[in-house]
Amino acid sequence: MSDPSPIITRRVDDGPFTLTVTVTRDKRLRTSARWTLRDDTIAVRVPASLPPRRLDDLIDDVVARVLRQRARARRRNDGDLERRARAINRAYFGGELRWHSIRWVSNMTRRLGSCTTGGATDGDIRISDRIRHWPDYVIDYVIAHELAHRKHPNHSPAFWDYLARYPHVERARGFIEGVAYGQDASPDDLL
Ligand SMILES: [Zn+2]
Numbered sequence: 001m002s003d004p005s006p007i008i009t010r011r012v013d014d015g016p017f018t019l020t021v022t023v024t025r026d027k028r029l030r031t032s033a034r035w036t037l038r039d040d041t042i043a044v045r046v047p048a049s050l051p052p053r054r055l056d057d058l059i060d061d062v063v064a065r066v067l068r069q070r071a072r073a074r075r076r077n078d079g080d081l082e083r084r085a086r087a088i089n090r091a092y093f094g095g096e097l098r099w100h101s102i103r104w105v106s107n108m109t110r111r112l113g114s115c116t117t118g119g120a121t122d123g124d125i126r127i128s129d130r131i132r133h134w135p136d137y138v139i140d141y142v143i144a145h146e147l148a149h150r151k152h153p154n155h156s157p158a159f160w161d162y163l164a165r166y167p168h169v170e171r172a173r174g175f176i177e178g179v180a181y182g183q184d185a186s187p188d189d190l191l
Contacts, residue, residue: 006043012063014040014070017100021059025050035062037122039098042066069120073101081127081143088144092165097150099123102143104132110183112176113191115146117153134175141172145191155188 006022100123108128152159
């Protein structure tokens with residue numbers, strides 16, 4: 001039997017974004033609720049028997065947590081990276097990709113970039129500041145790579161097909177391969 005369709009229960013202002021909360025009553029859940037954030041939609045699944053009052057409280061908690069987390073990420077958003085990501089999105093991906101924030105971080109020792117899918121940090125992209133002075137075509141590749149993960153979360157063949165729209169993939173991967181060799185890593189483990 002298929003799940004019932006989610007019901008849209010709320011729209012929540014979140015700075016420049018509007019979040020939508022959907023609720024699905026799921027017969028397979030006994031006591032605990034599950035939720036995830038994806039592309040500005042908070043999808044909540046709750047046990048079929050959850051009383052309406054408790055559902056309201058639960059949604060209040062989830063929304064508060066997501067808003068807190070996202071406000072924090074947006075305070076750290078880096079304007080230079082945001083502009084670069086927008087230009088790359090327009091030039092190679094037809095402007096179709098959406099993310100929440102993009103920032104430089106100093107605490108990634110191994111990876112060069114990451115992009116979260118699902119959870120309160122959905123769409124938060126982090127780029128290691130170790131690459132700040134690398135060639136532009138490599139930095140743009142790392143940004144394009146993380147952006148492409150908004151459409152294809154894993155390194156599937158579809159992901160690589162899609163990322164091939166960025167014209168310097170092979171050259172940039174060659175550069176990163178050199179770095180990865182020094183770290184005894186595979187280049188695709190680093191981002
Ligand atoms: Zn990747």
